[in-house]
Amino acid sequence: MNLLEIIFARCMPEPNSGCWLWLGALNTHGYGWMWRREIKRPEEAHRIVFRELHGSIPPRMGVLHHCDNRSCCNPDHLYLGSDADNARDRKRRGRNRHQTGEHNSFAKLTAVDVQSIRKSTARQIDIAAAFGITQTHVSRIKRGMVWQHII
Numbered sequence: 001m002n003l004l005e006i007i008f009a010r011c012m013p014e015p016n017s018g019c020w021l022w023l024g025a026l027n028t029h030g031y032g033w034m035w036r037r038e039i040k041r042p043e044e045a046h047r048i049v050f051r052e053l054h055g056s057i058p059p060r061m062g063v064l065h066h067c068d069n070r071s072c073c074n075p076d077h078l079y080l081g082s083d084a085d086n087a088r089d090r091k092r093r094g095r096n097r098h099q100t101g102e103h104n105s106f107a108k109l110t111a112v113d114v115q116s117i118r119k120s121t122a123r124q125i126d127i128a129a130a131f132g133i134t135q136t137h138v139s140r141i142k143r144g145m146v147w148q149h150i151i
Contacts, residue, residue: 004052007034007045011073019072022046030070046070050078062086068093101149108133114147 001009010032011020022032022045032045050063053075057063064081065072072078081089102110109117113131117138120127124138131138140146 002052003048007049007052007073010034010045017067017069017072018074019067019069019077020074021069022071022073026071032071032073045073046078049073049075050080054080064089068095101147109147111147111150114141114150117141118150 010024027033033042036043067077124135128135128138
């Protein structure tokens, strides 16, 4: 059995998405992986599939998923991309770990609060006290350094 046959034997096709779901171990990031005796370390299953079908993976390039499913090993769902490509794709699909504005779980303000702060003529220290934030944060809001997506 060659390496691809071993990988594909550990996958289960998912009919709705077309993904081939890895049934083996997952790493801490949710990617399928297997121990490779030849290289004496684990390797992610989707990277093995891509490399076996297309040759080596260039330095500083990742194997990305069209399907957005980390455990997928379907070769038709895999493509090469840079970190910048991956970041653009993540943002476009709404998977940013660092959500902005009200979507950030640490946000103390709402979009309405930000608009009120920008319109206010009160002293920044008083605005800060009213909203439970620092004067520096008020200043950054008023100068457009933070909450830039709010007009």
